[in-house]
Amino acid sequence: MKLKGKKALILVEDLYQEMELWYPLYRLKEEGAEVFTVAPEKGRIYKSKLGYPVTSDMSADEVRVADFDAVIVPGGYAPDLMRRHPAMVRIVSDALEAGKVLAAICHGGWMLASAGVLRGKTVTGFFSIRDDLVHAGATYVDREVVVDGNLVTSRKPDDLPAFMAAVIDAMSR
């Protein structure tokens, strides 16, 4: 249990990719961390692309990023919905500023772009959004996981083992 006493946020919205939300959530719990799901609304059920439900523990408005050690952004088309809410985007920019671990997988990179945290960073992400990441100032590389300071990024569900190993490592430092 490498993460006893640590606390992480996972951003949720409808159309999330099933494994990219639940693998990190269960994985962090397995290491002893507390994990909280955050969405535009608190206590609402959000559904994955196929309809798998998740209930939000907190609303974005009530989150104080200072109280947490990591913020994780899953993919699917959920990031296209998340970025419509300034309070969701603010969690991502606050996380980077405060030196928290910030991790995004697949289409989760759209939230990094909207949060303005990509300038000068080296990242990866799903290849269809590469242009959006590059236009936002990032250097894009095609690897299963890329760690640039506290920023951890991966490309797709099959990268989850490498992604979470890197996230846990970053949170343990």
Next chain:
Amino acid sequence: MKLKGKKALILVEDLYQEMELWYPLYRLKEEGAEVFTVAPEKGRIYKSKLGYPVTSDMSADEVRVADFDAVIVPGGYAPDLMRRHPAMVRIVSDALEAGKVLAAICHGGWMLASAGVLRGKTVTGFFSIRDDLVHAGATYVDREVVVDGNLVTSRKPDDLPAFMAAVIDAMSR
């Protein structure tokens, strides 16, 4: 019939927004234009977000943009799939270069970003992709239709009447 003898291309992929593909398609036919659907593969059935089918008339590889008067990019999540195919993206960049009418609605703007045609342009689009459009060099305005030279853009399905009026007007010039 204002468009007799004109020929238009509509880009298609799975997860397209139903009305943003079919309203332009039928509308241009009503004005006497010939309309062709283009996709990564020819003669395949592509399905909208809700499953409404469209068959592709041509593959992107075989398109010569010089033979057409306009290129239209519908929205939904189809543009996220279209931009994975360089031949689809090339149609958009070729259209702008060749001075054809180039029109995109809703999330269709992602294709404009990937085609590199936005630098210095004024456009609109669905508000969730505004950051991607701006990062790609565009000035974003919130109006039902924006015409900048041969580039016509709109925000969402309810803008279709204004969008197609502007497209037809541009094609008639």
Next chain:
Amino acid sequence: MKLKGKKALILVEDLYQEMELWYPLYRLKEEGAEVFTVAPEKGRIYKSKLGYPVTSDMSADEVRVADFDAVIVPGGYAPDLMRRHPAMVRIVSDALEAGKVLAAICHGGWMLASAGVLRGKTVTGFFSIRDDLVHAGATYVDREVVVDGNLVTSRKPDDLPAFMAAVIDAMSR
């Protein structure tokens, strides 16, 4: 804008054919007309065969056909549901009597049959309901659009360009 100042009604119910409702709705707006959706209940969301939503602007009970210039009946299986409501059927019979433009496409012809407006008329419609149209007194022809006085009929979604050209023409007279 050929229809400035004109007002049209589109009848809606669950299981409507997606394009047969939305193409006329957006098309008439493009010409400057005001368009209102009418259903058994006001302010309810009705869903197409695939689940595409439309909200009803008015209930059939509150409609005064004299205030409008045209009534349009889309197809799908919605007409099988519409004809269960006498107030919906009355809108169709009132429209014909008052000399309004009355237009039906595809299975929309069932509403013409129930409204008793087919005796002596020449019409078209989806071929599976030809027997019902003929039994109701109509002469059936197989053409993309048939105009008999103020009655405009078509067979299927791909007839929409010809259908709406004829409807706009009839409303402009």
Next chain:
Amino acid sequence: MKLKGKKALILVEDLYQEMELWYPLYRLKEEGAEVFTVAPEKGRIYKSKLGYPVTSDMSADEVRVADFDAVIVPGGYAPDLMRRHPAMVRIVSDALEAGKVLAAICHGGWMLASAGVLRGKTVTGFFSIRDDLVHAGATYVDREVVVDGNLVTSRKPDDLPAFMAAVIDAMSR
């Protein structure tokens, strides 16, 4: 077992009402009858409104009505599909002419209308198609089951117990 040695046909197509096909099918088997499903194509799987599958035993083309004792037409929207096939409609008209038991429930009446067997008959059926039945020459009454000679009709799934009691009675005469 009141129907030993008897043979019945049930017409099938996509979008059939689940119970209106399977209750008669199993019920006739329970009485010892042989039951065959007939569709435009043989050996194809047809799906109900909700997707419940049935495989067709025979194609309409190969059916000789003289070899059977009864023809049953279920409802749902399947009859709208059945009547597009002259060979399916011919089974119904042949059945009446040959004095076989002919039974239709719910929207199954559309097949009676297309087969031209309703003139002078008293029937029931789903209330939304009453106008089509009357225009085709029938007298419509609102009862759970109506028997007029060899013609048995009912209104909806909940009429199935009365419907099949009447069908079995007619087949036993």
Next chain:
Amino acid sequence: MKLKGKKALILVEDLYQEMELWYPLYRLKEEGAEVFTVAPEKGRIYKSKLGYPVTSDMSADEVRVADFDAVIVPGGYAPDLMRRHPAMVRIVSDALEAGKVLAAICHGGWMLASAGVLRGKTVTGFFSIRDDLVHAGATYVDREVVVDGNLVTSRKPDDLPAFMAAVIDAMSR
């Protein structure tokens, strides 16, 4: 009408097999019996595997088995849900004890196992649950219907004609 004055219960839950609930329900009504659907909650709509709705007439809590002549357990995955409710299971054990007709088809056998009524009984059921039936003390045979005293069991939907003939026979004794 062999069952005038008789009363039967059918247990319902979500994910029930469509025909295994409705064929018995309509069949018993055809013979003049009164039939009541029982579920954990009264007046709620339960949905079959494909979504076919049934409303519960009674809650399990309010059932007095002494007032009824038969209890029927349909299959699908509904029995996996039913057995989570002790009041549902109690109806089954009470029925056997009180010498009522107790009938189960397909996966309905899980309820017999949970009710502890299988020791020393000969039964059939869907072959995937054979081990569970045997472990619960039953002798398993592979036949379309098995009658052991008041216990009637069948294997799958296509056994329904034999199943209901046996149930009606048992209820008529």
Next chain:
Amino acid sequence: MKLKGKKALILVEDLYQEMELWYPLYRLKEEGAEVFTVAPEKGRIYKSKLGYPVTSDMSADEVRVADFDAVIVPGGYAPDLMRRHPAMVRIVSDALEAGKVLAAICHGGWMLASAGVLRGKTVTGFFSIRDDLVHAGATYVDREVVVDGNLVTSRKPDDLPAFMAAVIDAMSR
């Protein structure tokens, strides 16, 4: 990476619970193990309850349990389908006999019952199948994870962190 050089099998069938298959699969890979999916057929796509696809790496027939270190049985309704195939059941009984780690979660216990490995064992599992586990000879306890020798069992998706911690621990011994 605690499991370098280890090899695990995960049993798959349609209707599997999404997380109970993919969390173990990715989790074991994160620890450096090789993981293979096994199904009745090789190279076929199996779909979860909601339709999430997994491709089988091996057919049950070709598996030699001696070559692997662990066998994992996910839940959902997949176990009801798996146990219809003797070759799938044999993998489970072989695993126990050969002293491999054998792990089942939720409804996965049905496979343990059919494999005859429960006599004298203490286990947990989804509460709706408790009776089936007890009838098969097990002592049932209600805990997030139960380890009895090489047999590891859990109750439901939210037990996955504890389940996989125990599985990895058992595989590391």
